[in-house]
Amino acid sequence: MKTNKSLPYLFIAPALLLFTLFTIYPIFSSFFLSFQSMEGGKYEFTGLSNYTRLFGDDIFWKALGNTGVILIVQVPVMILLALVLANALNSQLLKLKGFFRVSFFLPAVTSLVAYSILFSIILQDEGIMNTILGFFGIDAIQWLGDPFWAKVSIIVAMTWRWTGYNMVIFLAALQSLSREVYEAADLDGANRIQKFFHVTVPQLKPVILFATILSTIGTLQLFDEPFNLTKGGPADSTMTLGLYIYQNGFEYFDFGYASAIAYVVVLLVGILTFFQFKFTGDKS
Amino acid sequence: MRKIGLYSLLGLFTIISIFPFYWMFIGATNESGKMFTNPPTLKPGDQFMTNLQNLNASIDLGRVFFNSVFVSGVYVIVALMVCSTAAYALAKFEFKGRNAIFTTLLLSMMIPYQATLIPLFQLMSNFNLLDTYFALIVPQLCFPFAIFLLRQNFLAFPTELIEAARLDGAGEMRIFLTIVLPSMKPAMAAAAIFLFMTQWNNFMWPLVATTSNEMATLPVALSSLIGLSIIDYGQVMMGVTIATIPIIVFFLALQRHFISGMLGSAVK
Numbered sequence: 001m002k003t004n005k006s007l008p009y010l011f012i013a014p015a016l017l018l019f020t021l022f023t024i025y026p027i028f029s030s031f032f033l034s035f036q037s038m039e040g041g042k043y044e045f046t047g048l049s050n051y052t053r054l055f056g057d058d059i060f061w062k063a064l065g066n067t068g069v070i071l072i073v074q075v076p077v078m079i080l081l082a083l084v085l086a087n088a089l090n091s092q093l094l095k096l097k098g099f100f101r102v103s104f105f106l107p108a109v110t111s112l113v114a115y116s117i118l119f120s121i122i123l124q125d126e127g128i129m130n131t132i133l134g135f136f137g138i139d140a141i142q143w144l145g146d147p148f149w150a151k152v153s154i155i156v157a158m159t160w161r162w163t164g165y166n167m168v169i170f171l172a173a174l175q176s177l178s179r180e181v182y183e184a185a186d187l188d189g190a191n192r193i194q195k196f197f198h199v200t201v202p203q204l205k206p207v208i209l210f211a212t213i214l215s216t217i218g219t220l221q222l223f224d225e226p227f228n229l230t231k232g233g234p235a236d237s238t239m240t241l242g243l244y245i246y247q248n249g250f251e252y253f254d255f256g257y258a259s260a261i262a263y264v265v266v267l268l269v270g271i272l273t274f275f276q277f278k279f280t281g282d283k284s
Numbered sequence: 285m286r287k288i289g290l291y292s293l294l295g296l297f298t299i300i301s302i303f304p305f306y307w308m309f310i311g312a313t314n315e316s317g318k319m320f321t322n323p324p325t326l327k328p329g330d331q332f333m334t335n336l337q338n339l340n341a342s343i344d345l346g347r348v349f350f351n352s353v354f355v356s357g358v359y360v361i362v363a364l365m366v367c368s369t370a371a372y373a374l375a376k377f378e379f380k381g382r383n384a385i386f387t388t389l390l391l392s393m394m395i396p397y398q399a400t401l402i403p404l405f406q407l408m409s410n411f412n413l414l415d416t417y418f419a420l421i422v423p424q425l426c427f428p429f430a431i432f433l434l435r436q437n438f439l440a441f442p443t444e445l446i447e448a449a450r451l452d453g454a455g456e457m458r459i460f461l462t463i464v465l466p467s468m469k470p471a472m473a474a475a476a477i478f479l480f481m482t483q484w485n486n487f488m489w490p491l492v493a494t495t496s497n498e499m500a501t502l503p504v505a506l507s508s509l510i511g512l513s514i515i516d517y518g519q520v521m522m523g524v525t526i527a528t529i530p531i532i533v534f535f536l537a538l539q540r541h542f543i544s545g546m547l548g549s550a551v552k
Binding site: 005008009011012015016018021023024025026029030031033085088089091099102103104105106107109110111112113114115117119120124127128131132160164217220223224227228241242245246249250255259262263265266269270273 | 287290293294297298300301302304305307308311319320322323324365366367369370372373374377378379382385388389392393394395396397398399400401402403404405406407422423424425426428431456460481484485487488492502503506507509510517520521523524527528531532535536539
């Protein structure tokens with residue numbers, strides 16, 4: 001079928017134009033900006049100075065460490081939880097499936113700002129979380145005031161927000177798995193837990209990889225939660241790379257330095273994605 | 285036995301998922317101090333109107349709500365046009381550079397948003413577009429994930445139908461609008477919900493792109509409330525409720541399309 005040669009380009013032109021202007025151009029522009037610093041009122045090329053400055057910047061290392069800790073704890077916990085819930089919802093005999101699915105997904109619909117603020121109120125020293133813990137005889141925890149618990153708060157909040165989202169992705173994949181493999185496992189006398197780890201998880205590997213990469217990218221950009229929940233505190237214990245980029249760019253107006261941190265994030269996304277592909281041995 | 289365990293597990297997670305929303309409603313209808321009592325206040329109070337008035341006095345609620353609705357509404361319509369035409373071209377036409385364009389779009393999803401934030405800000409600033417609806421709406425109109433989602437669905441549309449329409453002499457735009465799109469309603473609905481949610485909940489870009497209170501969107505205005513030295517929690521909870529209820533209603537109304545749309549894109 002012959003069609004006019006320019007026609008496909010006409011269809012794609014608006015998207016391409018917007019994409020070039022507002023995505024491609026900024027990506028390159030911020031890369032060049034990361035080699036510049038403000039000297040006497042205007043930006044000058046200063047080589048790697050922004051990057052070398054990072055090495056001596058304690059807050060940067062703290063932000064990197066915090067982001068790493070949150071990543072290492074939060075993503076696996078959430079993925080496992082999402083898998084368990086998806087597996088439970090996929091059960092043949094279960095009633096109220098639609099209700100559970102919508103309930104679990106509901107947190108993923110709300111804005112990051114709204115739920116961060118909500119959690120900041122729930123987690124106050126005198127807040128309802130501590131009141132509930134009190135009923136079980138657990139002493140009040142300084143959720144937002146203690147460096148360790150502040151990180152836990154961020155992790156709890158993120159897990160609440162995103163587990164249902166990942167669950168839906170896994171549920172979709174589960175529904176496309178063939179029943180025969182499970183019947184074979186039944187014949188071999190596998191129990192539920194064995195089936196989960198030896199039949200379900202291996203078959204879902206590509207989807208788990210997909211969800212893990214998405215969550216990793218999301219966590220490396222973490223901003224809304226610390227900004228609204230803890231402001232990065234106490235003592236920078238919840239400072240993240242995303243928050244530090246914002247502070248440098250829009251509070252100190254050091255665009256060059258902020259861009260350099262942004263490119264560290266780009267690099268990390270690249271490296272982690274590469275290793276996640278490698279680790280799971282997926283060639284595509 | 286096993287069933288009881290399953291339902292208890294799911295019940296527990298339902299409570300964990302839903303309780304914060306209930307607590308938000310409790311907060312919005314009670315005085316500030318009622319959120320910190322022991323035993324906790326679990327019943328709705330009668331301070332709904334007071335909290336609403338106080339919130340309105342703090343953030344010009346009508347204007348901010350309008351900004352969020354207007355920006356999200358216009359965004360969804362224009363973004364759907366931009367993304368669906370692009371997705372259609374990528375799914376149904378052979379042309380030079382098609383794969384390169386598609387790969388670049390996909391790869392761009394891996395680039396953290398923050399790497400584009402500062403140049404975008406400078407761009408808007410240089411053209412004096414900060415604090416305008418243009419700045420809030422236009423930069424994210426080409427949304428790679430929406431293109432990806434729509435393309436997956438367009439691929440499944442029978443090419444023979446398009447060719448038959450061409451033989452009948454229909455123009456390409458007419459084929460797209462009157463033959464392809466009508467059968468793509470579920471996919472378009474899923475993309476629309478996704479785009480609406482993204483824009484309604486967007487925070488970082490509106491935070492840097494708006495400087496005046498008149499142009500703030502709901503998340504930005506909400507965030508400004510907790511920066512105050514004395515926080516009126518009743519008012520804040522009312523704000524959180526107003527930012528959350530519309531999106532939940534929107535989602536519940538269209539959740540079938542949304543979940544099936546998400547499912548489709550995740551597995552294919």
